[in-house]
Amino acid sequence: MKTHVIVFPGSNxxxxxxxxxxxxxxxxxxxxxHKDSTxxxxxxxxxxxxxxYGDYLRCGAMASTSPIMKSVIENANxxxxxxxxxxxxxxxxxxxxxxxxxxxxxxLSFICRDIIIKPTNTKTIFTNKSKISKMxxxxxxxxxxADSNQxxxxxxxxxxxxxxxDENGHINAHSNPNGSINNIAxxxxxSKNVLGMMPHPERAAESIxxxxxxxxxxxxxxx
Amino acid sequence: MTSSNWQFDTEKSLVESxxxxxxxxxxxxxxxxxxxxxxxLGIFSAMWNEHCSYKSSKYWLKKLPTSGERVIQGPGENAxxxxxxxxxxxxxxxxxxxxxxxxxxxxGAATGVGGILRDVFTMGARPVANMNALRFGDPNHPxxxxxxxxxxxGIGGYGNCIGIPTVGGEVNFHPSYNGNILVNAMTVGIAKKxxxxxxxxAGIGNPVVYVGSKTGRDGxxxxxxxxxxxxxxxxxxxxxxxxxxPFTEKLLLEACLELMKExxxxxxxDMGAAGLTSSxxxxxxxxxxxxxxxxxxxxxxxxxxxxxxxxxxESQERMLMVIQPKKEELARSIFKKWDLEFExxxxxxxxxxxxxxxxxxxxxxxxxxxLVEDAPExxxxxxxxxxxxLINFESxxxxxxxxxxxxxxxxxxxxxxxxxxxxxxxxxxxxxxxxVRPGSDAAVVRVxxxxxxxxxxxxxxPTYCRHNPYEGxxxxxxxxxxxxxxxxxxxxxxxxxxxxxxxxxxEIMGQFVECxxxxxxxxxxxxxPVISGNVSLYNETNxxxxxxxxxxxxxxxxxxxxxxxxISLKNEGNVLCLIGENxxxxxxxxxxxxxxxxxxxxxxxxxxxxELKNGKFILDCVAKKLLKSVHDVGEGGVLVAIAEMCISGMxxxxxxxxxxxxxxxxxxxxxxxxxxxxxxxxxEQIEVDASxxxxxxxxxxxxxxxxxxxxxIGEIExxxxxxxxxxxxxxx
Numbered sequence: 025m026k027t028h029v030i031v032f033p034g035s036n037x038x039x040x041x042x043x044x045x046x047x048x049x050x051x052x053x054x055x056x057x058h059k060d061s062t063x064x065x066x067x068x069x070x071x072x073x074x075x076x077y078g079d080y081l082r083c084g085a086m087a088s089t090s091p092i093m094k095s096v097i098e099n100a101n102x103x104x105x106x107x108x109x110x111x112x113x114x115x116x117x118x119x120x121x122x123x124x125x126x127x128x129x130x131x132l133s134f135i136c137r138d139i140i141i142k143p144t145n146t147k148t149i150f151t152n153k154s155k156i157s158k159m160x161x162x163x164x165x166x167x168x169x170a171d172s173n174q175x176x177x178x179x180x181x182x183x184x185x186x187x188x189x190d191e192n193g194h195i196n197a198h199s200n201p202n203g204s205i206n207n208i209a210x211x212x213x214x215s216k217n218v219l220g221m222m223p224h225p226e227r228a229a230e231s232i233x234x235x236x237x238x239x240x241x242x243x244x245x246x247x
Numbered sequence: 248m249t250s251s252n253w254q255f256d257t258e259k260s261l262v263e264s265x266x267x268x269x270x271x272x273x274x275x276x277x278x279x280x281x282x283x284x285x286x287x288l289g290i291f292s293a294m295w296n297e298h299c300s301y302k303s304s305k306y307w308l309k310k311l312p313t314s315g316e317r318v319i320q321g322p323g324e325n326a327x328x329x330x331x332x333x334x335x336x337x338x339x340x341x342x343x344x345x346x347x348x349x350x351x352x353x354x355g356a357a358t359g360v361g362g363i364l365r366d367v368f369t370m371g372a373r374p375v376a377n378m379n380a381l382r383f384g385d386p387n388h389p390x391x392x393x394x395x396x397x398x399x400x401g402i403g404g405y406g407n408c409i410g411i412p413t414v415g416g417e418v419n420f421h422p423s424y425n426g427n428i429l430v431n432a433m434t435v436g437i438a439k440k441x442x443x444x445x446x447x448x449a450g451i452g453n454p455v456v457y458v459g460s461k462t463g464r465d466g467x468x469x470x471x472x473x474x475x476x477x478x479x480x481x482x483x484x485x486x487x488x489x490x491x492x493p494f495t496e497k498l499l500l501e502a503c504l505e506l507m508k509e510x511x512x513x514x515x516x517d518m519g520a521a522g523l524t525s526s527x528x529x530x531x532x533x534x535x536x537x538x539x540x541x542x543x544x545x546x547x548x549x550x551x552x553x554x555x556x557x558x559x560x561e562s563q564e565r566m567l568m569v570i571q572p573k574k575e576e577l578a579r580s581i582f583k584k585w586d587l588e589f590e591x592x593x594x595x596x597x598x599x600x601x602x603x604x605x606x607x608x609x610x611x612x613x614x615x616x617x618l619v620e621d622a623p624e625x626x627x628x629x630x631x632x633x634x635x636x637l638i639n640f641e642s643x644x645x646x647x648x649x650x651x652x653x654x655x656x657x658x659x660x661x662x663x664x665x666x667x668x669x670x671x672x673x674x675x676x677x678x679x680x681x682x683v684r685p686g687s688d689a690a691v692v693r694v695x696x697x698x699x700x701x702x703x704x705x706x707x708x709p710t711y712c713r714h715n716p717y718e719g720x721x722x723x724x725x726x727x728x729x730x731x732x733x734x735x736x737x738x739x740x741x742x743x744x745x746x747x748x749x750x751x752x753x754e755i756m757g758q759f760v761e762c763x764x765x766x767x768x769x770x771x772x773x774x775x776p777v778i779s780g781n782v783s784l785y786n787e788t789n790x791x792x793x794x795x796x797x798x799x800x801x802x803x804x805x806x807x808x809x810x811x812x813x814i815s816l817k818n819e820g821n822v823l824c825l826i827g828e829n830x831x832x833x834x835x836x837x838x839x840x841x842x843x844x845x846x847x848x849x850x851x852x853x854x855x856x857x858e859l860k861n862g863k864f865i866l867d868c869v870a871k872k873l874l875k876s877v878h879d880v881g882e883g884g885v886l887v888a889i890a891e892m893c894i895s896g897m898x899x900x901x902x903x904x905x906x907x908x909x910x911x912x913x914x915x916x917x918x919x920x921x922x923x924x925x926x927x928x929x930x931e932q933i934e935v936d937a938s939x940x941x942x943x944x945x946x947x948x949x950x951x952x953x954x955x956x957x958x959x960i961g962e963i964e965x966x967x968x969x970x971x972x973x974x975x976x977x978x979x
Contacts (some may be wrong), residue, residue, distance in 0.1 A: 033494070033498055033585065033586065034408070034497055034498075035492050036409070036497065036677055036678075037412025039676060039678070040677070040678060040679040043679065074410055075407070075409075075410070075493070075494060076493070077494065077499070078407065078408060078493065078494025078495075078497075079494075080494065112514075133671075133672050134403050134404075134407055134671075134673075134674070135668075135671055135672070136407075136671055136672070136673060136674045136675055137671050141791070160676050162407070162674040162676060162677065164407075178970075224676070225674050226679060227677075227679050229580075229679070232682055232693060232808065233676075233679065233681075234684075
């Protein structure tokens with residue numbers, strides 16, 4: 025598999041996801057500087073977590089206008105799998121590839137801890153091996169929001185990727201860490217080749233992390 | 248010199264407002280052979296304040312052991328360096344940002360983190376872990392919650408954004424910090440042994456390069472402010488606090504590390520306290536050369552900045568370098584790629600002077616040796632007070648039946664309750680190498696790409712130091728050593744952050760001297776040298792000093808990460824044992840302070856032979872894979888430590904012991920002790936080994952169930968314990 029990881033000024037999970045890709049998919053990704061203009065051929069483009077442009081202005085807003093994003097959008101429209109994690113999810117929303125908005129956590133604080141998510145649609149390239157999984161979140165603006173018409177649209181179209189849940193898979197207020205509508209932790213675009221998610225699968229990718237549930241997302245891409 | 252015979256043209260009030268003593272001014276005039284101009288006066292003020300010159304502490308700091316077989320760089324550089332095998336080194340230091348954090352907690356704490364990160368990556372190391380040691384005033388003091396929220400927000404805001412995990416730390420509350428909180432930040436980085444960068448300028452004619460952010464008017468006189476006491480008007484000093492920009496620091500980090508891969512940098516120094524002044528002077532002094540700077544070339548954020556302002560600004564995220572002349576274009580292109588300033592502002596000279604020009608005119612010309620070697624150094628008067636007397640408490644002084652309700656009160660007290668509310672605001676997992684997360688004895692971070700790790704712990708018990716500075720100094724060192732041992736690591740070296748009151752008061756100086764003596768004895772005995780550090784004096788408000796607080800940051804090495812230990816109880820049916828002697832020492836314990844509102848009874852004394860013996864025994868057992876979990880018995884004593892292990896592992900325990908003095912056993916704070924979890928089939932082997940090594944081991948109880956039960960006393964459900972343990976911060 026030919027994979028690419030985009031590096032923006034302020035990206036800080038670029039190395040982490042590259043290590044996970046190398047370990048699970050088996051080949052090291054090409055790191056693409058945000059000022060580059062094209063990605064020619066790719067089987068997976070990852071927009072990693074971090075604080076692109078310091079999260080100044082609005083999370084992901086400035087990165088979404090970087091030169092490379094034009095090529096990311098073109099590839100996405102051609103059907104290339106594109107995955108945004110945390111700040112990458114925010115960037116994909118800002119660039120218009122995904123619907124909705126990510127607003128400040130309801131607690132008004134940064135939250136870093138393990139949460140549990142459940143795949144809502146397991147028929148996609150990203151989730152065909154997904155199960156109820158534990159992995160960390162680490163964000164200040166992960167509270168997924170969309171108006172009721174948009175929520176209905178993405179629900180009707182099976183675009184919800186993951187929802188926060190408890191250990192038994194129950195989706196309830198108690199298991200919602202940040203106030204997201206309907207406990208939404210990740211969404212797809214309409215054609216399901218673009219995924220944005222707040223949790224960090226690359227931080228739950230080997231036994232030393234205490235849990236390796238995050239692997240199933242990368243393993244799904246292999247099958 | 249007295250005020251009546253002032254004989255200089257310079258106004259006396261100008262000298263005093265620069266924090267210089269009149270006799271220090273006289274020394275400047277003597278050195279220069281003339282009176283300084285305003286810019287020069289500012290430079291002397293910046294270099295000769297306590298924060299930069301260590302003038303009260305230097306004599307005593309030299310008494311600390313600073314060498315060892317793994318020490319590559321001891322104190323004196325931006326950070327210390329230790330060998331962690333395979334050509335890898337760990338680079339670390341802890342630094343205070345106390346005064347600014349009290350004035351403006353978010354930015355004060357944030358720039359504290361930014362500063363210590365720069366100290367570490369200046370050395371060529373990629374930072375891999377942040378830690379901290381925080382002290383706040385009385386939990387009920389009206390300012391405390393505001394300060395806690397601001398400091399935690401600032402530490403998280405900076406560390407999260409730059410993407411270095413904040414993996415642990417410690418937080419204490421005591422009224423002695425009502426007017427002076429302490430924010431001590433520590434960073435650990437990893438580098439290659441043959442790629443360490445130093446600050447000594449070299450090569451006459453080589454370019455001096457300024458990189459990073461532009462210089463503004465923020466933080467002028469920050470270091471001087473940090474060398475003075477507070478009073479009722481301290482709020483007015485807020486403009487001396489710098490503003491942090493972690494995004495720019497991230498760019499600076501990546502640009503510096505990228506350039507460091509090339510053979511381009513001769514010397515590098517971060518612009519921290521006293522900015523361009525101290526960085527240029529330190530580089531020149533270490534290299535025994537001179538530096539000429541054309542201040543007109545300094546990238547400026549504000550219009551019409553003067554030479555005085557440029558030299559004293561503490562704008563953040565800036566570095567000064569001497570580079571190979573042939574690599575100038577390469578270096579420029581790297582900084583341009585990262586959208587950072589890159590400007591050649593001067594050159595290395597053979598004059599051994601700092602010479603500044605601006606707009607074609609000379610602004611300053613000062614021999615480096617006057618600024619550095621001839622800086623004032625004081626052997627301040629000191630008085631060593633007698634330690635607070637020991638009280639031998641007895642069983643009859645306590646009602647034993649209240650032990651479990653006392654435990655609940657202790658576990659819910661701000662000084663012992665869960666810090667989860669804090670660490671969840673810190674990204675403690677970015678870089679994907681965090682092996683042991685916050686909440687255990689020591690944090691453990693994997694050395695990227697290997698199967699080894701470093702263990703890190705910060706600690707200090709100011710109450711112990713206040714009542715017996717010698718034993719308190721020993722304790723701070725030993726507590727980190729024990730925490731590192733409990734994580735399964737070999738302790739290697741420490742950094743220190745010496746936070747004290749006004750050193751011009753003999754009793755404060757006496758505390759400093761005694762803490763150093765205690766630290767030195769512990770470091771020597773444990774082969775655990777000091778490799779870097781920082782001194783913060785004048786932590787006083789309206790004449791009231793803080794408790795002596797020598798915060799220690801210790802670092803150890805785990806060669807094989809499969810030997811990593813945590814405090815979490817693992818399996819039902821295993822047995823919990825206590826290692827070490829119990830002598831019912833309740834003096835100055837958390838039990839007395841929380842339950843009886845007393846602060847007396849004396850600091851526990853530390854037997855360093857026992858520490859060494861018991862610590863070695865633990866590490867031997869870890870190497871033989873005989874232990875399932877380990878916890879050092881520290882603040883609060885045995886029962887608090889047991890409760891922490893139960894909560895962390897979500898396991899109950901049935902405690903079965905017979906003691907004449909239960910309060911003494913459960914809440915005493917005797918030293919050199921650990922709790923260990925052992926599977927039943929290994930129990931006898933360990934007991935035999937312990938007896939051969941002369942180590943006391945005692946069975947405490949069996950793991951299992953959902954409660955902590957104590958024979959003949961009763962039980963308490965874990966869920967109730969957890970509610971109490973997390974309540975205080977959850978209601979923040």
